[in-house]
Amino acid sequence: MSCHPALTETAVKNALHYDKEELCHHCDKCEKLTRLHAASSLLRKKMKEDLVSRYSFLAWEWFIYNEEARKEFKVLLPGSLMSSSTLTVLMGYGTVSEWFKDATSRSCEIFEEQLKRGSFVVIGHGDCCTNMLFRYDAKENPVEVLFLDFQLCRQASLAVDLNYFLFSNFDRKDRKEKMGQYLSLYHSSFAKVLASASLTMPYTIEEITKEFKRKNIYQIICGSILIPLLVSETQELIDFDSASGGRAKNYVEELRQNAIRMRVRSIVLR
Incomplete structure (x- = not known):
């Protein structure tokens, strides 16, 4: 069994129980998810064949x-x-x-x-609720976040992960006050990754926001499954x-x- 080097350090904690620097935590988590999505976008452009044709599990859903x-x-x-x-x-x-x-x-x-893919396709985590660990520095500031458990990883609209992530990790007050800020951070982080490969961001912040809202019902239904458990x-x-x-x-x-x-x-x- 192998282990990510950061996981062997003592300064790794589960992200579920934090009580300080909440905004910093949220931004770190949002940026990490964005990088996953953006990296998959780079991979899709690099490969000459459709990702699903090579990696069939990306088309699987747990319920079918x-x-x-x-x-x-x-x-x-x-x-x-x-x-x-x-x-x-x-x-x-x-x-x-x-x-x-x-x-x-x-x-x-x-x-x-x-769950229909449309034109906002990325490789998503699929279960980005509490499957995260933080690494802290000596002053208890979060310096890295790691996503775990990719068994539900699949190709889907970026808004599917975004809805699941934002509604399961952020409380109602935080979402109401800072949703625009988080979506803007997602957009800018995505664009930054693509720019590093000399590529242009294919979506505007307005398009991402509209797609996010179109997929809101996905998280409402997921919440109906999760809340009794939580x-x-x-x-x-x-x-x-x-x-x-x-x-x-x-x-x-x-x-x-x-x-x-x-x-x-x-x-x-x-």
């Missing part, structure tokens, strides 16, 4: 890699949206609850529509693998019951 996964997906996604409908109505968000309820019957189609107590966590083997319906119901219990106990859901 075999027939069993497809069946589980058709249970997991609608069930997760119904759970979110129940949870949001308990929290007093009736309009949001109705949206989840109305979207349930066509949730799979909506999700797959959001708010569960450690002893109540349910392994995602337990949704396989025809048990997806039971898995969704257990998560729903957990989320309802956590509605009372969790400060996040109050």
Whole structure:
């Protein structure tokens, strides 16, 4: 087994629990994700063949890699949206609850529509939520961020990763106040990488912002799957693998019951 040199240093910490220099952390994470996307753009220009033709896994999605996964997906996604409908109505968000309820019957189609590649194609991480480590200097300033766990890596619109990343790592207040700043940082960092190879940035900040908004529903649906997991107590966590083997319906119901219990106990859901 090999290990990135930085991972062997003592100054590496999980990015999930930081309490200072938040903006610096966020900018570091955003720039790191941008470099991944921009580097893939350089690779696509360098190669004379389509990346998917050489690396077929880049076209795979976790919910369609075999027939069993497809069946589980058709249970997991609608069930997760119904759970979110129940949870949001308990929290007093009736309009949001109705949206989840109305979207349930066509949730799979909506999700797959959001994953259509279009003209903003990059190689994305696919699960850039908490799969990060920071390396700090002696003064506790973050100097490097490392992405881990690329098992969901695939070719998709850059806005898919951006939505997942910004909505799962940043709180509502931060997104509301600084979203424009983060998208601008993404654009400028992307352009900087391309400029190092004497290439012009193919997207304007306005185009990236529009694409980001077009893919917002992707993260809303992902959130309906993730939130019951993220708010569960450690002893109540349910392994995602337990949704396989025809048990997806039971898995969704257990998560729903957990989320309802956590509605009372969790400060996040109050």
